[in-house]
Amino acid sequence: MMEMxxxxxxxxxxxxxxxxxxxSYGIQCEDTCNHIHGLDMSHYQGDVxxxxxxxxxxxxxxxxxxxxxxxxxxxxxxxxxxxxHRYGLKVGSYHFYHANVPQQLQLRNxxxxxxxxxxxxxxxxxIEKKPKSMSTxxxxxxxxxxxxxxxxxxxxxxxxxxxxxxxxxYLLGKVDDYKLMVAQYSDYEPQxxxxxxxxxxxxxxKGRINGVNGYVDKSRLMGNHSLRELRFRRW
Numbered sequence: 001m002m003e004m005x006x007x008x009x010x011x012x013x014x015x016x017x018x019x020x021x022x023x024s025y026g027i028q029c030e031d032t033c034n035h036i037h038g039l040d041m042s043h044y045q046g047d048v049x050x051x052x053x054x055x056x057x058x059x060x061x062x063x064x065x066x067x068x069x070x071x072x073x074x075x076x077x078x079x080x081x082x083x084x085h086r087y088g089l090k091v092g093s094y095h096f097y098h099a100n101v102p103q104q105l106q107l108r109n110x111x112x113x114x115x116x117x118x119x120x121x122x123x124x125x126x127i128e129k130k131p132k133s134m135s136t137x138x139x140x141x142x143x144x145x146x147x148x149x150x151x152x153x154x155x156x157x158x159x160x161x162x163x164x165x166x167x168x169x170y171l172l173g174k175v176d177d178y179k180l181m182v183a184q185y186s187d188y189e190p191q192x193x194x195x196x197x198x199x200x201x202x203x204x205x206k207g208r209i210n211g212v213n214g215y216v217d218k219s220r221l222m223g224n225h226s227l228r229e230l231r232f233r234r235w
Contacts, residue, residue: 036060036227039209040094040161040202040217043076050083053211061090061227063124063161066113068096070105073113081118090227092121094161095150099139100131103146111153119232123150124159124181130170140174147178155235159199164190179229181219189222199225 037058041048042065053059062084065074077093084091093114095106114123125147130139150158161181162171172193180198184190185205192198200219207218221227 035220037218037220038062038089038200039207040219041065041076041080041212043074048076048080048083048212050080050087050211053087053209055087055210059089059209061092061121061230063092063094063121065126066093066095067106067109069098070101070109072096073109077113085118085120090120092119092124092159092230092232094124094126096126096128097143097146098129099134099142103142103149106146107149107153110150116154116232116234121227121230122156122159122179122232123154124161125150127160127162127171128166130166136170139170144174147175154232156233159230161202164192168193198222199229 038061039059040063064077064080064084066077067073081091081093093110095110095114097106110123127143130136134142147158147160157178159181160171160175160178161183164182164184167180167182176196180196181200181202182190182192182198183202183205185203189201190198199222201222202217202219204218206215209216209218
């Protein structure tokens with residue numbers, strides 16, 4: 001009888017471990033839908049096994065962090081963008097914007113990394129922080145000046161990345177001419193205060209994928225949108 005109880009509790013332990021493993025690494029959004037999925041990556045992901053990641057047919061694109069502010073450059077950028085191309089992903093680059101840093105210096109930093117010949121997708125500007133010392137008007141004025149510089153440099157409007165709440169609080173009605181990637185980590189699609197359309201939804205910051213140790217940001221295209229809308233036009 002004691003042996004039966006021991007066997008029973010051993011099996012329960014094994015099943016519990018399997019269940020927990022499935023919860024952490026099991027079925028994910030891209031396994032159960034037909035949306036076009038992609039990634040947002042930087043040095044935070046560490047070393048990436050691109051051959052393994054490239055075999056994951058669910059991922060179609062990846063945006064890499066290229067730069068931040070006036071001088072910060074992501075040290076994994078050049079290697080990652082080369083290998084992502086090699087293994088079949090469409091790639092784009094993004095800059096993390098600081099509103100209180102001169103726009104020309106930020107543009108120069110971004111252009112030193114984001115070379116047109118390496119891009120499949122239009123540049124993306126990451127807009128997440130407003131300095132407390134700036135009013136919303138001053139912040140948006142600074143941002144719009146930078147966006148115009150990026151457009152002049154690359155001959156196309158950049159994609160804007162921001163969170164739903166940040167958009168509603170600071171960008172509402174200010175960036176209507178720009179395509180959006182909206183971040184909201186939930187099971188529900190974000191709804192912006194003005195009900196405007198957006199192209200990409202970043203739905204998790206704790207995604208898992210073969211080839212990356214730790215978490216990775218995942219996103220998907222919305223509705224009938226396609227990657228053609230984000231195609232980098234070379235002049």
